[in-house]
Amino acid sequence: MRAKKAQSPHSDAKLRLIACYLESYFPAILVNHAQDRQRITLVDGFCGGGRFTDDGSIISGTPFLFLEAVAKAERIANAGRNKPLTIDAEYHFVDSKRDHVEFLRAELIKAGYLDQLDRSIFLYNADFETVFPDICRRIEGRTKRGVGRSIFLLDQKGYSDVAFETVRKILRFSAAECTLTFAVGWLIDYLTDKPQTLKRVSPIVISEEQLREFLRFKDEQGGRYVI
Template sequence: MSVAGLMLEAMASAEAKANEGKKKPFTLDADYYFIERQKPTIEYLKREIGDCEAAHGKDGHINILPGRFAKHLDAVIKQIKTKGRRHRAIFLLDQYGYTDVRLANMRKIFRELPSAEVILTFAVDWLADFVNESEKFDSALRNLELSHKRNLLVQIRQNHAADWRPTIQHLLHQHFYEMSGADCYTPFFINSTDSHRAYWLLHFSKHSTARNAMVDLHWSMQNHFQHFGKAGFEMLLGYDPHRTNDTPMLPFDFGHDAASLTHESLLIELPERLSRFGETVSFRHFFQLVVNETPATKQMIALAARQLTTDHEIEVLTTDRKLRRNGVIIHDDDLLKLPATKSLFLPRAFDE
């Protein structure tokens, strides 16, 4: 099934789920814009949509626009602004190689539509494909605002020929985040069955809730995504992309073992992170500050904090600063703090 078909099916599934147990039917009023510049692909897209059961009855809401994404972006944004107040939208930029998409377009999306989300599927092997074709290579780097890293990228590709996904993730994740115009992002890989193709799926938004929902999706699918970094906080620190690494970094796959490792890492690291905030910090504010630096969901962090209260390593207070009992469920407005007597942070041994 094409991406268009998958999107239509996903929205139909979401509508069905929203109607579960409801007497008054809920209708998802969504418009779809499929932008494609290759004529054979447009014809394929039309056939796929025509055969898609979820597309039936939505003729007035499905738009196929021939041409480049940048050509139609302003008109699509204008149409989105005519509906509702929040102007919610999801932009799925699904391309094989990034020779045309510009980060400037992403900044425009978030500037004009703060409630939007952008999902990029990035075939990082375009770098290998274009490295000997300087015109395409340089054009891609200009669009991604990476021209200043040209020589470094070529060198890294040569040094990490076997698998350069860890290097790409660590080298470029901060660049995409800083230049996207988004406040929140996820930088995880799709676990491809083809070891010679690396697909990077990056999600951008301006809200921690949207980011948390995306990470929740990674965990719910398990093993379909990979992360080449740490399990706790500061997940992408401590990796040197300039060094040729003879021992490949093992991927974190969002499976059961990864969940256990994440929980143990949070138990070790959470008290130290809280020590950076002074006296108290609300759980909501804490999560918003660390949201981009961990593969953990909000619920995972809350569960770790809850266990740490039973271990007397952190304390939870109400908004009027009354101490809550140990083991309580953590709420957004709760205040987290270290016990007054805790002044040293000793490594927490992993349970045998």
């Protein structure tokens, strides 16, 4: 797979938001100057190939945002500390498309991460929901009392690849954060009261009654906003 031309203003904004979020996250948790190690697990459940092109320039995708944010946070946290701090991060990058995963693997190697592959960086060619239980076990195993300091980014393309039950399970870890992208415009555009729609929206806990209510709103002024 070659670096894809896939940047729209929308995905630019998304990448900037994620980068800003990570930049604020680490200073907020690394406040104890006596601490010398911070364990964390970063999960990118819909990771893509890691690099895109935009008008000839190469843009880093979310796996690289994670890796670079941790390295930067460690550098910043260590400036002015007597006791050095290590961020002991483990990364799980998942994508259902084989060529995306292979492209990402090649980009990681090119960027100097070969030594970390299969040690602290794990790649999965799978549906996120399939490997989610294994990743949870891994998080439980590596943090004290299963606290599970972790960040999940679930950047699905539409709105139905992540069951809300999965988000609930993530949030049962007391120190987990989860970002889920949700294409609400698509949900509204494809809304019908056919059984296949009902089946499609059941993982995101929309009942038949709610669906009919959404359909009533859909064409009213301001209805899309309400939904």
